[in-house]
Amino acid sequence: MYDxxxxxxxxxxxxxxxxxxAGLPYWLPDGAVVRHSLEEYIRTAERRAGYRHVxxxxxxxxxxYEISGHWGHYRDDMYPPMEVGAEQVVLRPSLCPHHAVMYRSRSHSYRELPLRMAELGAMYRSELxxxxxxxxxxxxxQLNDAHIFCTPDQVGDEVAGALAMIGSAHRALGIEGARYRLSLPGPDGKYVxxxxxxxxxxxxxxxxxxxxxxVYEAVEGEAAFYGPKIDVQVRDHAGRESTLSTVQVDFHQPEQFDLHYVGADGGKHRPVMVHRAIIGSVERAVAHLIEQHGGAFPAWLAPVQVSVLPVSEAEDAAAAELRDRCLAADLRVQVIGAEEGSLGARVRSARLVPYQFVVGPAESANGAVAVRLRDGRRLPAQPAGNAIARIRALVDGHETRLWTD
Known part of the structure; x- marks a missing residue:
């Protein structure tokens, strides 16, 4: 594993x-591409699963945060309040109080539930x-956060749905070796x-x-202050464990914010709040992906997906046309021309790019490409349109495989 x-x-x-x-990294262009691709994946997956984004x-x-309980139970990890006129405002440590207030802003019937509210939002922790x-x-x-407001008898299905989304995301990201932990309260007084x-x-x-x-392990002392949770744990290059994805059941905040819905009997009922983060924080997810893949990301995440390599300057025009066709297919592409070194040197410089299109005299004359895969495989020359369509389909399917026969 890499650092x-x-x-x-x-x-x-x-x-x-x-x-x-300290603790405030900035994202350079290639990192921003990885981050954007990850965010678009999870937004699309959530939308297809019935979430509404806010x-x-x-x-x-x-x-x-006094009402939510964060001020009483989590204050040491929060930034101090800022005086704004006669009010004190705080950088949020969590998105759930905002979402609870947003739920409360409208009346709800049992027919609307489960109501799934998602946001890729910033939160702040006063880390030492x-x-x-x-x-x-x-x-x-930047947390991939969501809160599901549901009836008590819907909780099991909503937790199961979140677990299924986590499994799908981990397969698309090529994440291996994750373990599941049921995080329960401990004996100290930090819990509700x-x-x-x-x-x-x-x-x-x-x-x-x-x-x-x-398969999971129940561990005391790892719960959120307001409720138990399922944590999906991964290890870094040094063997340190951290939480990547999480699902939580919360009866506390619906009570604190006096949330309710109108039931079939016409009376007011308290919803349950299910918290879930499929990929957790974008920062931690990308850190784990860098270490697990060594920078050789699945093609759909790669900063550059296709490198076009003209054998000589005579193929520059064909290479430029091929680049434009890749761009039209919404693939991230670069041309590494002959002026930048020998073909072997250019192949090595693009070693982390999933696909390399080599264009020689024969390919240029026939509108074909010789495809090299990042794993060393060389495919027979084929029509450029065929290669581009195959790659586009693999990217759209969020495949970890580079090619399918």
């Missing part, structure tokens, strides 16, 4: 600067300098004091894991 802090900088994906501050402010009044590192521990996090609520929520999560046939 993403070193490799990410060498590949020009991200960097940091003391003038911006935006919410990165600031909130201190009172908001010694804990910061690369993209895995940062002070500003409601034993019956904890038992009920924990039972729902364990039943969903069992029903999905997922």
């Amino acid at each position: 993403h802090r070193k490799l990410g900088r060498e590949l020009g994906l991200f960097d940091t600067d003391p003038l911006i501050g 935006y919410s402010p990165v600031l909130g009044k201190r009172e908001l 300098s010694g804990a910061l590192g690369g993209l895995t521990r940062v002070r500003c996090i 004091a409601a034993p019956e609520m904890w038992q009920r929520a924990g039972k729902l999560l364990s039943e969903a894991l069992d029903r999905a046939g997922i």
Whole structure:
């Protein structure tokens, strides 16, 4: 496994600067492509699963977090309040209070539930300098967050749906070796004091894991302050474990914010709030992908998907035409011309690019390409349109395979 802090900088994906501050990485163009592709994947997957996307402010009044319980249970990890006129506002440590307020802003019938609300939003954690590192521990996090407001008898299916989305995302990203943890409260006083609520929520999560046939370990002391959760754990290059994806059942915040829906009986009922993050924070997800793939990302994530390599300057016009055809197919493409070195040297310089189109005199005359795959395979010369269409289909399918026969 690679160290993403070193490799990410060498590949020009991200960097940091003391003038911006520790734990506040910036994304360079190639890293921004990876991030954008990841964000588009998860937004599309959520939309197809019935989620509606929202935006919410990165600031909130201190009172908001007092109601949610973050101020009482999570204050040490939050930035101090800022005085704005007669009010105190805080950089949010979580998106869930905003989403609870957004749910509360409209009346809801049981017929509307489950209501699935998703956002790729920023949140802020006051991490100590010694804990910061690369993209895995940062002070500003872009979280793939969502909250499902549902009836109690819908919770099991919603948790199962979130687990299925996590599995699909991990397959598309080529993530291996993840393990599942049922995170339960510990004996200390940092958790909301409601034993019956904890038992009920924990039972729902364990039943969903069992029903999905997922092997997991129950661990005390790792729950959120308001409820138990399923954490999907991965390891970095040094063997350190961290949480990538999560599903949580929350009875606490619907109570705190007095959320309700109108039931079939015409009365008011309390919804359950299911929190879930399919890829977790974008920063941590990309850090793990850099380390697992060594920069050789699945084709749909790769900053450059196709390198066009004219054998000599005589093929420059054909290479430019091929580049334009790739662009028209919405593929990320570059031309590495003969002036940049021998063909062998150019092949090596593009070693992390999934597909290399070699254009020699025969290919130029026939509108064909000789395709080299990143894994070393060389495919027979074929019509350029055929190669582009095959690659487009693999990218659209979020395949980890480079080619299919």
